[in-house]
């Protein structure tokens with residue numbers, strides 16, 4: 001598409017081999033453009049202005065591997081059920097898995113509950129502000145730790161998710177598919193160089209939202225507020241395209257789908273149920289039953305379900321009745 005070159009584009013194309021440096025003036029222009037865009041177009045999520053580290057933690061965990069449109073309802077459901085660290089810490093596994101119903105990747109719910117317990121046991125009932133201490137909590141990686149520090153205390157921590165990698169890798173490094181092309185150490189260095197310490201609470205969500213709305217996998221460069229600064233823009237303008245990061249893994253009939261079906265059946269069945277009832281109710285043929293039993297065992301080993309003899313259930317296995325209590329043939333727990 002060289003015939004459509006705009007004035008100044010030849011110069012930008014020449015830069016494509018060696019992206020322009022992040023001079024102080026360029027950093028200022030980029031910051032101003034993104035912050036202005038965010039003020040007019042950013043998402044108005046409740047945890048962003050709350051200065052509540054727990055609310056930020058829940059939002060970060062909810063957003064892992066989840067489309068943004070599904071994060072807010074999940075966050076609201078969790079916060080209504082467990083509005084504080086104490087409430088989350090007191091919940092049993094079955095409770096948190098019920099609240100997480102349908103959101104996928106349920107290990108996240110157990111990790112949130114376990115993090116709440118660790119905070120009560122080791123941090124006097126609060127989330128630690130220290131990055132190393134945050135990273136030592138279950139299910140907390142660099143992105144989640146940065147979100148907690150940013151929205152919880154307005155600490156200058158760059159939160160780098162896949163959207164941010166895409167925006168910065170294109171804008172600064174000139175890569176089309178930064179998740180594959182830009183070394184993560186360079187993305188981190190760029191994110192730190194661009195971060196405006198006094199505006200971190202607007203800056204981090206600005207980049208996240210920009211990657212979700214404008215610098216999409218197929219970017220909307222014609223609507224971009226940093227197009228004049230972007231090292232990848234000339235390549236897209238020439239008609240180059242970004243290869244998909246990876247083909248979407250098949251979900252239909254996958255183990256992930258079957259695990260979800262097992263958890264749903266256990267959720268919908270109050271108390272214990274017979275393993276044979278569970279397995280026969282889900283299997284489409286007797287030949288599928290061994291696979292379902294193996295998947296149930298996997299869920300048990302991860303703490304999402306329990307199995308004892310012929311019985312199984314959601315979350316933790318209920319405690320046996322106290323000694324001396326009348327022994328019903330099938331106790332309330334079914335064990």
Ligand code: SF4
Pocket residue numbers: 167170171214215216219220221222224225226227230231232233236
């Ligand atoms: S010009 Fe295109 S590729 Fe560059 S940041 Fe904007 S939307 Fe992304």
